[in-house]
Amino acid sequence: DTGVSQNPRHKITKRGQNVTFRCDPISEHNRLYWYRQTLGQGPEFLTYFQNEAQLEKSRLLSDRFSAERPKGSFSTLEIQRTEQGDSAMYLCASSPRLADSTDTQYFGPGTRLTVL
Amino acid sequence: AQRVTQPEKLLSVFKGAPVELKCNYSYSGSPELFWYVQYSRQRLQLLLRHISRESIKGFTADLNKGETSFHLKKPFAQEEDSAMYYCALGGSQGNLIFGKGTKLSVKP
Numbered sequence: 233d234t235g236v237s238q239n240p241r242h243k244i245t246k247r248g249q250n251v252t253f254r255c256d257p258i259s260e261h262n263r264l265y266w267y268r269q270t271l272g273q274g275p276e277f278l279t280y281f282q283n284e285a286q287l288e289k290s291r292l293l294s295d296r297f298s299a300e301r302p303k304g305s306f307s308t309l310e311i312q313r314t315e316q317g318d319s320a321m322y323l324c325a326s327s328p329r330l331a332d333s334t335d336t337q338y339f340g341p342g343t344r345l346t347v348l
Numbered sequence: 349a350q351r352v353t354q355p356e357k358l359l360s361v362f363k364g365a366p367v368e369l370k371c372n373y374s375y376s377g378s379p380e381l382f383w384y385v386q387y388s389r390q391r392l393q394l395l396l397r398h399i400s401r402e403s404i405k406g407f408t409a410d411l412n413k414g415e416t417s418f419h420l421k422k423p424f425a426q427e428e429d430s431a432m433y434y435c436a437l438g439g440s441q442g443n444l445i446f447g448k449g450t451k452l453s454v455k456p
Contacts, residue, residue, distance in 0.1 A: 235391075265443060274352075274434050274446030275392070288441050323392070327442070334380045334438030339392040 234258060236340035238324050244346045245314055252310045253343045257326030264307050265337060266299055267323040275323050281307060282329065314347045321345075350375050352437050354447035361425050362455050369420040369450045371409075371435030380438030381411055381418040384446075387431045395420075395433070405429070425454045 237256045245251050257264045262283050267275035278297070279289045283304040292298070296314075301307040311318055321342045327335035351374040361367050373379055383395040396404045398411040398418060409420045418435060432451050436444040 263442060267444075272357075272448065274436075274448050275444070277439065277443040277445065280441065280443060288443070325444075329442070334382075334442050334444070336394050336397070337444060338394075341391045 236324055236326050236338050238322075238340040238343050240343060241341060242344050242346075244348065246348050247314060247316060249314055250310065250312045251314055251345060252308050253322055253324075253345075255307045255309070255324030255326075255340060257306070257324070258328075258338055261326035261328050261338070262304070263327045263329045263335070264301055265325045265327075266307070266309050267325065268293070269321040269323055269342070270319075278309075311345075314345075316347045319345055319347045350437055350439060350445050352435050352445055352447035354433075354435055354450050356450045357448070358451045358453065360453045360455065363427055364424050367422050367425045367429070367452065367454075369433050369435075369452065371418045371420065371447060373416050373418065373435075373437050375416075375437055379411070379413075379418075381409070382436040382438070382444065383407070383409055383418075383420050384434045384436055384444075385431050386434070392434070425452075427454045427456055430454045 239254045265280040266278040269275045281301040296312045299309045323342045324340040325337040327337045353372045381398045385395040386392045407422045434449045435447045
């Protein structure tokens with residue numbers, strides 16, 4: 233499967249614990265995006281990378297959220313001191329960044345986080 | 349502010365009937381609009397984008413800048429069209445701004 237992959241697919245954690253999600257984009261896609269989707273809502277943009285550079289992080293929901301893409305390939309999203317309100321589906325998408333216009337984004341299956 | 353509005357949470361039609369999923373946007377510049385679809389147990393995928401002006405699976409969408417709309421249409425709905433449909437606006441950083449989605453149910 234050459235699509236975007238995300239691990240784990242499901243994560244159940246207790247309030248206050250830290251969690252980390254991984255996203256592997258389509259090979260050679262230099263843009264990688266993270267979104268969060270809660271019940272009844274569309275995906276909400278969190279942050280994105282152009283290669284290893286994080287070009288936007290002001291949309292991260294709080295300072296408990298951080299993301300990395302150290303070698304410009306896979307990315308991780310970490311949530312520290314989780315809260316019940318963090319329960320959501322976390323989506324990753326990648327795009328080739330071929331033009332100045334908005335490129336087609338290819339989404340992963342998501343990681344569903346449940347905070348007890 | 350950049351915003352996408354999909355007024356219908358659920359749209360139910362019979363097979364063979366026409367379908368129109370509404371989408372309105374708010375954007376000060378020249379918008380890029382998309383429709384993404386999520387079939388049951390599958391990932392979100394692009395259905396069509398206004399730049400390409402393609403017809404995908406019989407669906408079309410026309411950008412109406414005067415009405416700030418990008419409604420999705422299909423003349424004859426099929427059962428396999430049942431899915432969640434999201435309208436999205438291209439943001440200033442290449443990100444997507446999504447509406448809340450419309451669940452389309454096509455009944456036999």
